[in-house]
Amino acid sequence: MTEPSLDGGADAGPRPTVTAGIGVALLALAAVVLYDAMDLAPGSVRGVGPAAAMRLVAAFIGLLGVAHLITAYRRRRAAASVRATVPANRAALAWVLGALAGLMLILQVGGGFIVAAAWLFALTARSFGAPLGIKSIGIGAALSTTVYLFFTEVLSLGLPAGPLERLLS
Amino acid sequence: MGEIFTALGHGLLVAAQPGNLMFAAIGVLLGTLVGILPGISPSLTVALLLPVTFKLDPTGSIIMFAGIYFGAMYGSSTTAILLNTPGEAASIATAIEGHAMAKAGRGGPALATAAIGSFVAGTLATIGLAALAPWLVDLAVGFGPWDYFGLMVVAFVTISATFGDSVLRGLTSLALGLLLGLVGIDKLTGQARLAFDVPTLLDGVSITTLAVGLFAIGETLFVVSRFTGVHESVEAVRGSLWMSLDDWKRSWKAWLRGAGLGFPIGALPAGGAEVPTLLSYSIERKLAKPPSQFGKGAIEGVAGPEAANNAAATGTLMPLLVLGLPTSATAAMLLAGFQQYGLIPGPLLFISNTDLVWGLIASFFIGNLMLLVLNLPLVGLWVKLLTVPQPWLYAGILVFAAMGTLAANPSIVELLLLVAFGIVGYLMRCWDYPVAPMIVGLILGPMAEAQFRRALQISLGDGLVFFKHPMSATLLVIAAVAIVAPFVFKELRRFKAEDA
Numbered sequence: 001m002t003e004p005s006l007d008g009g010a011d012a013g014p015r016p017t018v019t020a021g022i023g024v025a026l027l028a029l030a031a032v033v034l035y036d037a038m039d040l041a042p043g044s045v046r047g048v049g050p051a052a053a054m055r056l057v058a059a060f061i062g063l064l065g066v067a068h069l070i071t072a073y074r075r076r077r078a079a080a081s082v083r084a085t086v087p088a089n090r091a092a093l094a095w096v097l098g099a100l101a102g103l104m105l106i107l108q109v110g111g112g113f114i115v116a117a118a119w120l121f122a123l124t125a126r127s128f129g130a131p132l133g134i135k136s137i138g139i140g141a142a143l144s145t146t147v148y149l150f151f152t153e154v155l156s157l158g159l160p161a162g163p164l165e166r167l168l169s
Numbered sequence: 170m171g172e173i174f175t176a177l178g179h180g181l182l183v184a185a186q187p188g189n190l191m192f193a194a195i196g197v198l199l200g201t202l203v204g205i206l207p208g209i210s211p212s213l214t215v216a217l218l219l220p221v222t223f224k225l226d227p228t229g230s231i232i233m234f235a236g237i238y239f240g241a242m243y244g245s246s247t248t249a250i251l252l253n254t255p256g257e258a259a260s261i262a263t264a265i266e267g268h269a270m271a272k273a274g275r276g277g278p279a280l281a282t283a284a285i286g287s288f289v290a291g292t293l294a295t296i297g298l299a300a301l302a303p304w305l306v307d308l309a310v311g312f313g314p315w316d317y318f319g320l321m322v323v324a325f326v327t328i329s330a331t332f333g334d335s336v337l338r339g340l341t342s343l344a345l346g347l348l349l350g351l352v353g354i355d356k357l358t359g360q361a362r363l364a365f366d367v368p369t370l371l372d373g374v375s376i377t378t379l380a381v382g383l384f385a386i387g388e389t390l391f392v393v394s395r396f397t398g399v400h401e402s403v404e405a406v407r408g409s410l411w412m413s414l415d416d417w418k419r420s421w422k423a424w425l426r427g428a429g430l431g432f433p434i435g436a437l438p439a440g441g442a443e444v445p446t447l448l449s450y451s452i453e454r455k456l457a458k459p460p461s462q463f464g465k466g467a468i469e470g471v472a473g474p475e476a477a478n479n480a481a482a483t484g485t486l487m488p489l490l491v492l493g494l495p496t497s498a499t500a501a502m503l504l505a506g507f508q509q510y511g512l513i514p515g516p517l518l519f520i521s522n523t524d525l526v527w528g529l530i531a532s533f534f535i536g537n538l539m540l541l542v543l544n545l546p547l548v549g550l551w552v553k554l555l556t557v558p559q560p561w562l563y564a565g566i567l568v569f570a571a572m573g574t575l576a577a578n579p580s581i582v583e584l585l586l587l588v589a590f591g592i593v594g595y596l597m598r599c600w601d602y603p604v605a606p607m608i609v610g611l612i613l614g615p616m617a618e619a620q621f622r623r624a625l626q627i628s629l630g631d632g633l634v635f636f637k638h639p640m641s642a643t644l645l646v647i648a649a650v651a652i653v654a655p656f657v658f659k660e661l662r663r664f665k666a667e668d669a
Contacts, residue, residue, distance in 0.1 A: 014599075014600035014601070018600060022341075022600075026341070026344075029348070032363075033348065033351075033363065036362065036363050036365075037362075040355075040358075040360050040362070041358070041360065048621075048622055048625050048630070049358065050355035050357065050358050050360050050362060052622075053351060053618045053621070053622075054351055054362060054363075057344065057347050057348055057351060060340075060344050060347070061344045061345075061348065064337065064340060064341050064344055067337055068337070068341075071337060088394040088395070088599075089393065089394050089395065089396050089397070090394075092393040092394060092396050093390060093393060093394050095393075096389060096390055096393050096567075097390075097588075099567065100386070100567075100588050100591070101588075103571055103584070104581055104584050104585065104588075107575075107581060107584070108581055113572075113575065116571070117568045117571055117572070120564070120567055120568055120571060121564040121565070121567070121568050122564070124389070124560070124563055124564035124567045125560035125561060125563075125564040126560075127393050127396070127560075128393060128396060128559045128560035128563055128564070129396070129559075129560060130558070130560035130561070130564075136560070136564070139561060139564075140564065140568070143565060143568055144568060147568065147569075147572050151221075151572075151576065155221060155224070156224070157220070157221070157223075157224070157576050158576075158579065159572070159575055159576060159579065160575060160579050
């Protein structure tokens, strides 16, 4: 546990370059909010309109962006003594992101929930080291079919249907 | 006083209806399950269940949500003791002494003192809640919009700045949540804000999508990015499950002290259950005779924090029910649960939905009893769950995340938002930004804006209205103090860090 400070503690938080990047991103975000607020009609005679809160939040975010930049500047020399970070397992991350992208793609082309969720399951399991094979696809398909049937039959709620789902109902 | 007993008795009748008993049982079972499993938090579980329970009875569903909250508190102590990985932040203290006890072959008594202590503290805190809530309701009826706005500002500050590691990162997370809260059609004027002509965004950002994205997708990405193929070892429960007479003697005072710390701190908007558990651990360590046992498996170090953690969980429900003010991520999800049925927690709910409120409070007694009965005899079964292989666990979490989002809104844009929030959640985990302030900001931001505008409407646009009323002025001063407090309390935290 680190002691709190505006600089974000001694050894916690991102590196100065990242902090500066976040600061710039926050300033850009504040600008977008301000820009969007310009199009709004002013509120009623009494009180404030819908743009007031947006300006308030934009100012808040802008202030935080500046604070990030100041923090990054103050800690620029600490960059050399950054704690040893664990290198991210990029291959595993790519498997999960691929699983999520595939989920959206299958649903978009009308493949239905069962196929899409089985894909998601098998590829996520792969990212955690389970071989991509009959076992993971089988468990995924069983789980997604159970979920689909529970939703449609027990809860009478809808999930995206494809050819397989139409066969079941 | 008599009124409270009548109300509570009536509530017990509601909670004891077979349907509601079943919901309570499902809730505590699910809660224990997710408390034990790594990677699933109670707030994520409630978020996933929101779309599923949309058509069910409100009283039953909300009883179930509360059961999940309590169940997770019990469950995470099991993981902390046997695996040394606290499932929730509030179990960190338990993991220290509890795991040492388990390694020394005293896992049984550690689990027992955690469960019985949680039961004692949960029951005491529920009594406290039932006794104080009507009194606070009377007080809250007189609150104006400026007072509510002041309260919300205090909550914003305490959640994001006062008890986090970094004021800057906490406030940034809050600001992002407030920003997301602005998205959609303005309820007063019907104008679209930050929707960029995307139809899905006109309805606003769904709390389910944000919570599921941050907690489920973000957490999975974070865990997998640190994945090395090494598995943690589970400490088997050896020896007797029962506490010896000496264990009882050492535990009961710690339970009471823990409950005494947890309930008030949880009830104040002071950032949930983590603070009282660590405080309780420090106090037990100071009082212990001899103190040398601490660090090697002292039962007081499990009994106190576990009691504090459960009492604080109940305490958090006080501002939620009486003022509609969530002070933790889980409380924010519970508030979303109320909102999906068109119910607004606050003093009026005690009048308009007496059955629901008192049924819910009474269900806390029943839920705690169920948890006590469930946890001890079934501990072997729960331990087996810890051995679910990681690939199946996280793959399952992602399938349920997709399910919850699609059930709420079957659109690709919603899924894109989910994945985007997941990536944001992952980056926030990597860079040590807390996610709870973002969730609270999304749900409480629009409420604060509504009170802000109402106050200005009543005052005919006079911005000083917030300082003309003593209560809102005091609250805003408290908020200002709370933002500075972390710098003042450096010493306190350093002292606490030494203990932990």
